Amino acid sequence: MKARLFVSTIFAALILSGCTIYLRPGVSGRISIGIELHDIIAVFEPSKGAGATYFIGEPVVFRIFANQSGYITLSAIDPDGRVYTFARNMAVVGGMVNALPGPSDRFVFLADRPTGFHRIRASFTDRPTDTGRVTYVGRRGDGEWTSTITVELNAATVRDVSETNLFIQ
Numbered sequence: 001m002k003a004r005l006f007v008s009t010i011f012a013a014l015i016l017s018g019c020t021i022y023l024r025p026g027v028s029g030r031i032s033i034g035i036e037l038h039d040i041i042a043v044f045e046p047s048k049g050a051g052a053t054y055f056i057g058e059p060v061v062f063r064i065f066a067n068q069s070g071y072i073t074l075s076a077i078d079p080d081g082r083v084y085t086f087a088r089n090m091a092v093v094g095g096m097v098n099a100l101p102g103p104s105d106r107f108v109f110l111a112d113r114p115t116g117f118h119r120i121r122a123s124f125t126d127r128p129t130d131t132g133r134v135t136y137v138g139r140r141g142d143g144e145w146t147s148t149i150t151v152e153l154n155a156a157t158v159r160d161v162s163e164t165n166l167f168i169q
């Protein structure tokens with residue numbers, strides 16, 4: 001029995017030795033979008049934690065810790081594969097936990113339909129992005145989501161992307 005467990009462990013180690021998996025706290029995984037990213041976003045998650053459940057109409061606040069000051073754009077893909085952006089160029093202060101939206105903002109994010117699993121990405125740039133340059137409207141699927149973010153971030157010198165998720169009921 002011990003020999004079988006040992007052989008299985010060695011076999012699994014050999015299979016996985018060619019894989020590299022990067023994880024960040026509260027994030028479903030390190031995002032790779034085909035352009036150079038900097039390690040700026042250390043924490044990005046809903047206030048209830050990654051994978052938390054929110055009910056329709058419930059406010060959603062995101063916690064983000066960035067190593068330097070800059071701007072965040074929040075985009076998401078819903079369970080139907082529709083891509084959308086719901087916040088652009090929100091200023092964050094480096095070296096501290098920021099709440100998005102913050103207490104001084106005059107708006108809230110409310111959980112809304114469709115119900116199910118939603119993935120949210122925070123795109124960091126060192127300066128505001130040109131909101132007329134890129135549109136998320138009409139985009140569908142993970143590939144189009146990633147390519148839209150890539151086009152938007154190409155103009156920035158310092159950039160990073162982090163992902164989290166939540167469920168809406």
